[in-house]
Amino acid sequence: MDFSYTDEQELLIESIDEFVRRSMPDDLITRMYAEQSVPDELTRAYLEAGFALIGLPEEYGGVPCDRVTLGILTERFAHASGCLTPFLNNVLAVNDMIDFGNEEQIRLCLETYLEEGKPLFSLGFSEPGAGSDNASMSTVTRRQADGSFLLNGQKTWVTAGESLPNVLVAAKDEDPSPDNRSMSMWLVPRTTAGLSTSSLHKIGAEIMPFCEMFFDDVVLTEDMRVGVAGEGFKNLMKNYEMERCLIIAQCLGIAQAAMDDAAAYTGERETFGKPIISYQLIQQKLTDMEIALLNTRNLLYRTLWMIDTGQPVRIESALLKRYGAQACTQVASEALQIYGGLGFTTETRLGRIWKDCRGMEIAGGTNEIMVHIAGRQLARRYARK
Amino acid sequence: MEIIVALKVVLDDQDIALASDGSLDTSRAHQVASLYDLNALEAAVQLAALEEGSRVTVLTVGGPEIDDSKLRKNILARGADELIMLLDEAARDWGSFETARALAAMIAKRGTWDLVVCGDGSADRFAQQVDVQLAAALDTLVFDAVVAWEWAGAQDGRLSLKRKLEDCEQTLACTLPLVVSVMPDIATPRICGMKEILAAGKKPVSVLTAAELALDLADIEKSGGATRFELIETRAPARQKRAARMYEAASSEGLRVFCAEAAALIG
Amino acid sequence: MRSLIFARQADTAAELLAGARLLGASSATLVVIDQNPSAPDWAASLAAERLAHLALPEGAPLETALESILAFAEGEEAGLVLVEPSRSLKVLVGGLAARQASSLFCNVTHLRATGAGSYEAGVLYFGGLAEQRLALSGPVAFFCVGAGVFASETQEPVVLDAEVRAAECLELRWVEPRAERRGTARVVEERAIESSGTDLAQSEIVVGCGRGFRAREDLALATALADELGAGLACTRPLAETEGWFTHEQYLGVSGKTLRPRVYIGAGISGQMQHLIGINRAGAIIAVNRDRDAPIFAQCDLGIVGDLREVLPALSEALASGATDRG
Numbered sequence: 007m008d009f010s011y012t013d014e015q016e017l018l019i020e021s022i023d024e025f026v027r028r029s030m031p032d033d034l035i036t037r038m039y040a041e042q043s044v045p046d047e048l049t050r051a052y053l054e055a056g057f058a059l060i061g062l063p064e065e066y067g068g069v070p071c072d073r074v075t076l077g078i079l080t081e082r083f084a085h086a087s088g089c090l091t092p093f094l095n096n097v098l099a100v101n102d103m104i105d106f107g108n109e110e111q112i113r114l115c116l117e118t119y120l121e122e123g124k125p126l127f128s129l130g131f132s133e134p135g136a137g138s139d140n141a142s143m144s145t146v147t148r149r150q151a152d153g154s155f156l157l158n159g160q161k162t163w164v165t166a167g168e169s170l171p172n173v174l175v176a177a178k179d180e181d182p183s184p185d186n187r188s189m190s191m192w193l194v195p196r197t198t199a200g201l202s203t204s205s206l207h208k209i210g211a212e213i214m215p216f217c218e219m220f221f222d223d224v225v226l227t228e229d230m231r232v233g234v235a236g237e238g239f240k241n242l243m244k245n246y247e248m249e250r251c252l253i254i255a256q257c258l259g260i261a262q263a264a265m266d267d268a269a270a271y272t273g274e275r276e277t278f279g280k281p282i283i284s285y286q287l288i289q290q291k292l293t294d295m296e297i298a299l300l301n302t303r304n305l306l307y308r309t310l311w312m313i314d315t316g317q318p319v320r321i322e323s324a325l326l327k328r329y330g331a332q333a334c335t336q337v338a339s340e341a342l343q344i345y346g347g348l349g350f351t352t353e354t355r356l357g358r359i360w361k362d363c364r365g366m367e368i369a370g371g372t373n374e375i376m377v378h379i380a381g382r383q384l385a386r387r388y389a390r391k
Numbered sequence: 392m393e394i395i396v397a398l399k400v401v402l403d404d405q406d407i408a409l410a411s412d413g414s415l416d417t418s419r420a421h422q423v424a425s426l427y428d429l430n431a432l433e434a435a436v437q438l439a440a441l442e443e444g445s446r447v448t449v450l451t452v453g454g455p456e457i458d459d460s461k462l463r464k465n466i467l468a469r470g471a472d473e474l475i476m477l478l479d480e481a482a483r484d485w486g487s488f489e490t491a492r493a494l495a496a497m498i499a500k501r502g503t504w505d506l507v508v509c510g511d512g513s514a515d516r517f518a519q520q521v522d523v524q525l526a527a528a529l530d531t532l533v534f535d536a537v538v539a540w541e542w543a544g545a546q547d548g549r550l551s552l553k554r555k556l557e558d559c560e561q562t563l564a565c566t567l568p569l570v571v572s573v574m575p576d577i578a579t580p581r582i583c584g585m586k587e588i589l590a591a592g593k594k595p596v597s598v599l600t601a602a603e604l605a606l607d608l609a610d611i612e613k614s615g616g617a618t619r620f621e622l623i624e625t626r627a628p629a630r631q632k633r634a635a636r637m638y639e640a641a642s643s644e645g646l647r648v649f650c651a652e653a654a655a656l657i658g
Numbered sequence: 659m660r661s662l663i664f665a666r667q668a669d670t671a672a673e674l675l676a677g678a679r680l681l682g683a684s685s686a687t688l689v690v691i692d693q694n695p696s697a698p699d700w701a702a703s704l705a706a707e708r709l710a711h712l713a714l715p716e717g718a719p720l721e722t723a724l725e726s727i728l729a730f731a732e733g734e735e736a737g738l739v740l741v742e743p744s745r746s747l748k749v750l751v752g753g754l755a756a757r758q759a760s761s762l763f764c765n766v767t768h769l770r771a772t773g774a775g776s777y778e779a780g781v782l783y784f785g786g787l788a789e790q791r792l793a794l795s796g797p798v799a800f801f802c803v804g805a806g807v808f809a810s811e812t813q814e815p816v817v818l819d820a821e822v823r824a825a826e827c828l829e830l831r832w833v834e835p836r837a838e839r840r841g842t843a844r845v846v847e848e849r850a851i852e853s854s855g856t857d858l859a860q861s862e863i864v865v866g867c868g869r870g871f872r873a874r875e876d877l878a879l880a881t882a883l884a885d886e887l888g889a890g891l892a893c894t895r896p897l898a899e900t901e902g903w904f905t906h907e908q909y910l911g912v913s914g915k916t917l918r919p920r921v922y923i924g925a926g927i928s929g930q931m932q933h934l935i936g937i938n939r940a941g942a943i944i945a946v947n948r949d950r951d952a953p954i955f956a957q958c959d960l961g962i963v964g965d966l967r968e969v970l971p972a973l974s975e976a977l978a979s980g981a982t983d984r985g
Contacts, residue, residue, distance in 0.1 A: 013461040017468060017588045024582050056584025069586045404784040415788055488761040515784055517912065518764040520752050527756030532841040534721060536745045551846075556745050557906055562847040563719060569841040576899060618760040618796035625783055625790045628767075633943060633959045640964020640972075649962040649969070650976035656942045656960060657863060657887065657921050657977065 015075055019082050025055050026086040032355075035089045039358060042215040043169065044092060046122070052093055053123030057083075061097055063104060066116050073248065073310040077255045081306070084259025088355050090362050092214050094252055095165060098245065099125035102174070106233035106241050111193060127172035127193060130161035130219055131242060137163075138375040140189075140242055145175065146182040147190065147226060157192065157200075157224040163369075167217040168203050171196055175221070176238050189238030192230050200224035210361025211369075246371070247323040251309055253370045254330035257363050258302050261334035261341075264359045265295055268341035275345075282344070291340045298333040305329060321383045328376035335363040392445040392545070392567075393504045394435045397494055397521060398428040398466065399513045400457035413626040422457045424466060427510035429580040431573050434540075435508045436470030436581075441542050448473045448501065452493045454483030458598065467591035468583040474594070475501065479601040486620065491524030496604045498529065506550070509572040511535075519572065526570040533570040534563060538577055659737035659774070661686045664751050668700035669859065670742040670805060675705050677808035681771045683738055689727065691720055691750075697827045712830040717844045720746040724753045725833040732758070737775055739800045748802055755800040763794070764802040765912070775799070785912045786935035805859055806916050806939070851905055858908065861890030864919040866910060866937065867903075868894045870926015870947060870966050874903055879970040880925055886974050889923070894933045910936030925966045929954025946970065 011019070029051045038044055052058055061076050062068020080094055096119070103115040103126075115126045136142035145159025157177055167173060172195050179188040194201060204218045233241055269292055272283035282288045309322045338360035342349035349356045367373050406420035424432075432449065439445035449471045451457065455478045466474055477493050485493070498504055507529070509522040519535065526533030539553040552563045555574060583591075636652065638645040661683035665671035671688055678686045688706040690697055697711035712726055731739075731754055741751040743764070752762040767780040767789055776795040783790045835842075858864060865884040871877055884891045891908060898909035910917060911933040922940035927933060929945070929952055937943065938957065945958040946969045955961045962969055 013464050014585075014588050014592070016461055017465055017583055017591075018585055020465075021582045021584070021588070028582075055582045056586055060585045069584075069589065071585065071589075402784075404787055407784065407787060409787075413788075486761055488756065488759070491756075512913070516765065516781060516790075517785065518762070518781075519748060520762055520764065523749050523752030524756050524761060527753055530839050532722065532835070532839065532843055533749060533753070534719070534843065535749055552843075554745075555851075555906070557851075558853075559851055560849045561719070561845060563843045564846045565843040566841060569843075574899070618755075618763075618794055618799050620763075620792045620794045623778070623791040623793055625788050627788045628786070630957060631938065633957055635955060635958055636960050637955060638960075638962045640962050640969050645962070646964065646969065646972055647976075649960065650973050652960050653923075653944050653973055654977055654980045656944060 011078070015078050018075065018079060021055065022057070022079065022082045023086050025051070025057070026083070030087050030089075035087060035355075039089070039212045042212045044213065049093075049123040053120075058093065058097060058119070058123050062100065066104065066112070067120055073251070073313045074307055077251060077306060077310045080252050080255035081259040081262075081303075084256045085262045086259075088260055088263035088359065090211055090213055090256055090260065092166060093123075094256065095214070096123065096125045098249060098252070099127065099129060099174070102129070102241075102245060103127075103232070105244065106191060107193075108232075111232060125170065127174045128164050128167040128170045130164045130167065130173045130175040132163045133160060134162050138371045138378075140176070140239060141184050141187065143176065143178055143189070144182040145177040145221065146180065147177045147192070148180055153228065155226040155228075157194070157221045157226050159221050161219040161221075163206070163216045164203075164219050165214050165216045167196075167219050168205065168215070173201075173219060174232060176242055179236055187239055188236040189242070190235050191232040191238045191241060192226050193232050194221075194224065194226065194230060198224050208365070210358070210365045247319050248313065249370055250323040250327040251306060251313070251319075253366055254302065254306055254326050254334070257331055257334040257366045258299065258306060260359045260362055261302075261337040262299055264338045264341035264356055265292075265299060267354065267356065268292075268295070268344040271345060288344065291344060295337045295340050298337050302326075302330040302333050321380050321387065324371075324376040324380040324383075327371060328373050328380070331363065331367040332373060335360065335367060338363045392439060392442045392506065392542075393502075394439055394445060394447045395498055395501075395504050395507045396428070396432045396435045396447060396449045396471065397507060397509045397525065398432060398449050398451045399425040399510075399515075399521075400451055400453050400462065401425045401513060401515045404514060409627050413629065415625055415627070422459055422462055424462065425510060425514045427512060427514070427575050429469065429510075430575040430578055431508045431510040432466070432469050432471060433578040433580045434573050435506075437578055438506075438508075438540065438542060439470075442545060446472045448475060450475050450477075450494055450497050452477045452482050452485070452490050452497075454478065454480060456483075463596055464588060464591040465583070467594040467596070468587040469581055470587070472594065474596045475599065476596070477599045477601065477604065481601060484622070487518055487520035487524045491521050491528050493601070493604065493606055494521070494525050495528035496606050497599065500599075500604060505567045505569075507531075507568075507570040509570070511572055511574050522570050522572040529568070529570065531568055531570050532565070533572075534565070535572040537571050537573045540571075540577075659683050660734055661738040661740065662731060662734055662736040663688045663706065664739070664741040664747050665690065666692070666742060666744055666747065668704065671701065671704055673805060673808055674740045674742060674803060677769070677803060678738060678740055680808055681738060681769065681777070682774075687734055687736070689731075691723055691727075696829070702827060708828065709826070710828045710830055712832065715832055717846075718832070719843055719845055721749045721753075722835050722843060723750060723832075724757075725835055726830055727754065728757065728833075730828075730830055737798055739798065741800070741802050743802050743804045751800060751802070758798055760796065760798055760800055762800040762802055763792070766801050766803050766807060768807060769801060769803060777801075782912060782935065785930075785932040787931050804916055806918060853905065853907065856890045858890040858892055858910075858915060858917055858919075861917075862920045863887050863889035864892050864910075864917060864922050864937075864940075865889045866892045866894070866922060866924045866927055866933075867897055868924065868927030868933070869896055870928075871897070871903075874901070876967060877903060879967060879974075883923070883925075883970050883974045883977075886977050890919070892917070894927055894930075912936070924954055924958070925970060927954055928952045929957060946973075 059068045064070055100119050118126045147155040147157050149155055172193050175192045178186055200222045201224050202220045272288050273281050275282050305326045309319050309326050312319045342356040342360050400422050402417050402420035403423045408416040435447050439447045449466055512519040522533050536554045537552050538555045541551040543549050550565050554561045638649040640646045661678040663674045675686050685707040687708040689710045690701045691712045693714050695713050741747050755762045765782040769779045772778050779792050780789045865880050867880050892910050893904040893908050898904040912935050916936050918939040920941040922937045923944045925946045943958040945954045945961040946966050950963045
C-alpha cells in the first residue's frame with residue numbers, strides 16, 4: 007500500500023496553498039459568510055488558476071484526473087482556507103450536464119462555466135417531503151395538447167437557487183404517485199413565468215445559501231428536457247456516491263483547520279500558570295481528534311481509490327458519509343471547547359467550522375439515511391453462504 | 392526569441408532549524424527554486440509569449456542533491472520549455488565566478504540565444520553577481536534592477552528596459568543579445584494549474600556533468616584563483632538580548648504604561 | 659597594498675576610505691563616475707591619495723563604463739577594491755572583478771584583514787537567518803560594503819585621517835564599449851526618484867512602517883509620530899517596492915539600508931529577519947503589532963499588542979503632553 011502523494015499531487019497542494027494565501031484572506035472569508043455569496047473575482051481567479059477544470063473531460067477543455075486527486079484537491083482547499091466554497095458544487099453540476107445533456111445543452115453550460123467559473127444552473131432535486139427518498143417526489147409535468155408541458159410542485163434546499171440563472175429540475179412524468187418511477191430532468195430559466203423562490207435562512211454554511219422554489223403551471227417545451235425522458239431517477243442516483251465522498255473531503259479539510267488552530271492554542275493558552283497542553287484532559291482531546299481525522303481520511307481515500315479501481319462503493323460511501331460527518335463535527339466541537347469562551351465567539355473561526363460540519367450531517371443524505379443505505383446491504387454482504 | 396533563465400536551486404529556508412548553539416540544521420530542508428528566480432522565469436515566459444516561436448530554457452547548476460523529480464516538474468509547470476541541469480559534486484561550493492563559467496559553457500553548447508534573464512539575487516547569499524559574471528563570460532552587456540520591459544517585435548529587435556535604481560527610474564533602449572536581472576515586481580510567479588503540472592513531466596530535461604561540458608574544473612579553479620575563498624562556518628548571528636516588556640492595547644492601563652515607558656526610552 | 663574605492667556619495671566614500679585603511683591599505687584611490695564634466699567638490703575633500711573621475715557621455719549607462727576604467731584600474735595594481743552597494747556600481751565593479759578572474763563579495767557584514775592579501779569576511783546567509791564566515795585570499799579582493807560595517811568593527815564612527823588629500827584629480831577618458839562585445843544600450847529617459855528629504859543614517863530616532871499599514875491614509879499616523887519626535891520615517895521592503903508608498907532609500911533590511919539609531923519604533927512590522935537585519939543594532943527597539951505572535955516582539959525592548967491606529971495616536975499624544983510638561 008502506498009500512502010504517499012505523487013509529485014503532481016504535491017505540486018497541486020502547493021498551488022492550492024498559494025492560491026488561498028493570495029486570494030482568500032481571512033477578512034474576505036468572513037465577509038463571504040456574512041454576505042452569503044462568493045465574489046465573482048474569486049470565482050474567476052479560481053477558474054484562471056485552473057482548479058475549476060480539474061475533473062472535467064478533456065474534450066470539453068477540462069483536465070481529467072483520478073478521484074483520489076479530486077479528493078485531495080477538495081480536502082486541501084477546505085483545509086487551507088478553513089471554509090466551505092461552492093466551487094465543488096459547480097464542477098459537479100457541470101459534470102451532471104455533461105453526463106445527461108444533449109450537445110447544445112452541454113455547449114451552453116460549458117460556455118458559461120469556462121467564461122465565468124459558474125454553472126448555468128442550480129439543482130432542484132429535493133422536496134419538503136422527499137429528500138433522499140426521491141421516489142416520493144411530487145413535482146410533476148403534464149403534457150399539454152400543444153406538445154408543451156406544465157410543471158407544478160415545490161423544491162427546497164436549492165443551493166444558489168436565487169443567484170444562478172437556471173435550475174435543473176427533476177420531476178415525475180405525468181403522475182406524482184410514489185409508484186411512478188418515470189421521471190425527467192428539465193433546465194428551466196429562473197425568470198420563467200410561474201417560477202418563484204423564497205429564501206431559507208441557514209444556521210451554518212451561509213457562504214452557500216439555499217432557497218425554496220415553487221412551480222405554478224410553469225410552461226416547459228421539449229427542448230428544455232435534459233437527458234432521456236423517463237430516466238431521471240437513474241440519473242439522480244448516478245453521482246451520489248462521489249458527492250458523498252467530496253462532501254466528507256470538505257468536512258475533513260475544515261475540521262483539520264480547526265485541529266490546526268486548537269492544537270497550536272493548547273501550547274499558548276495558560277491556566278494555573280501552565281500551558282493547557284500539560285493537562286491530560288486536553289491531551290486526550292487532541293488524541294481523539296487526531297484519531298477521528300485519520301480515520302476519516304483513511305476511509306475517504308480508500309473509498310475514492312475503490313471508485314478509481316472500478317469497485318462498487320455503495321456501502322463504503324455511506325459508511326464514510328455517516329462516520330466522517332459526525333467525526334468531523336466532533337473534532338470541530340472539541341476544538342471549540344479547547345478555546346473555551348473564546349471559541350464560542352466570532353473571534354475565532356471554530357464556531358463557523360463547527361456549524362459547517364454539523365450541516366454536513368444532513369446535507370447529501372443524513373446520518374440516518376446512510377444507515378438505511380448501508381445497513382441492509384451489510385446484512386447481505388455478511389450473509390452465511 | 393531564445394530566452395535563457397538562470398535559476399538557482401537552494402534550501403527552503405523555512406525548513407532550516409536553528410540549534411541553540413547558533414548552528415544550522417538543514418537536514419529537513421528541501422531543495423527549492425530560489426524565490427526571486429521564479430519571478431525571472433515568469434517574466435521570461437510572459438516575454439516569450441509576445442513573440443511566436445520563442446522558447447524559454449531554464450539552466451541550473453549545483454550539487455547532485457538538487458535533482459528532484461518534483462522540483463523539475465515545478466520548474467517546467469511554470470511555462471518553461473526545457474530544463475538543463477549541470478550536476479556535479481564540485482558545483483556545490485561554487486561561487487558566482489565558477490557558476491557563471493559553467494552557465495556560459497551550457498549556453499554555448501545549447502546554441503543561439505537572445506536574452507539571459509536572472510533573478511534579483513539568490514535566496515541564500517544574494518550576492519547579485521552571477522548575472523554580472525555571466526555577461527563577462529559571454530562578452531555581453533548586463534543590466535540589473537529591471538522592473539519592466541517592452542519588446543517592439545523581431546523586426547525592430549529592440550528591447551526597452553525600465554530599471555529602478557536607488558535615485559532614479561531609468562529607461563534603456565537595448566539591442567540583443569543581453570543579460571538582465573529582474574526585480575521581483577516585474578512579474579508574479581504563476582500558480583501552476585493541474586494541466587501544466589501534468590504536462591511538465593513530458594517536457595525535455597537534460598542533465599550534464601562538468602566533464603560532458605568539457606568544462607575544465609581545474610582551469611576554473613586556477614583562473615578563479617585571483618580570490619580564493621573558503622567557508623569557515625555558518626551560524627546564526629548572536630542576538631542582542633532585549634527586555635521585551637510586553638503590554639496589551641486592549642487594556643487602557645496597558646496602553647498608558649506602554650506610552651509612559653516609550654517616552655522614557657525615547658528620553 | 660594599494661586600494662581602489664568606488665562610491666557615489668561623500669558619506670559612503672568616506673567610510674570606505676577609512677575601511678581601506680583599517681584593512682591595511684597603504685594608499686587609496688577614489689573613483690567617481692557621473693555625468694558631470696569634472697569631479698564633484700566632495701570627492702576632492704576626502705582622504706584619498708588619488709582621485710579619478712570619469713564623465714559619462716550623454717546616453718551612456720554607467721554599466722557600460724568598463725572599458726573606460728579598465729586600463730586605469732588594472733594599472734593601479736590594487737590589492738583591495740571596495741564598492742558601495744549601489745546597483746550600477748555593483749555591476750560595473752563586478753565586471754571589473756570578472757576581468758581579473760575574481761568576483762565581488764557582497765552583503766558583507768564584517769570584514770577584517772587576517773594577513774597580507776587575506777581577509778575574513780562575514781556575509782549574510784538566507785537574508786540574515788545566518789551569517790557565513792569566509793576566509794579569502796588572493797592578489798586582489800573585491801568587496802561590496804554597506805554603511806556601518808566598518809564603524810561596527812571599530813565600535814565607534816570611523817574617523818578620517820584629515821592629512822591625506824588627493825593632489826590632483828585624474829580625468830579618465832571615455833572609451834566606447836568594444837565592438838565585439840555584444841548588445842547595445844542607450845539611456846533614453848531618466849526620472850529622478852524624489853528623495854524623502856531626511857537622512858535616515860543621521861536620525862537618532864527612526865519610525866519604521868510595515869505591512870500592518872493596510873491603507874496609505876494610515877501612514878499619516880506614523881508621519882505624525884515622526885514629526886512629534888523629529889524622527890526619520892522608514893519602511894519594510896513591500897511598502898517601498900510593492901506599494902510604492904516610500905522611496906527606496908527609506909527601506910531598511912537586507913537589500914536596503916542598515917541603521918543603528920538610538921531608538922527604533924517598528925509599527926505594523928512583523929519582524930521578518932530580512933527587515934530586522936536593517937535595525938537590530940538600534941539602541942532600543944519599540945514594537946507595535948496586532949499579532950501577538952509577530953517575531954519582532956521576541957527582539958524588542960518594549961512591545962504592545964494592538965491596532966496601530968489606536969496605539970500610534972495615543973503614543974503621539976503622550977509624547978506631546980510629556981514634552982509640554984517638561985516645558
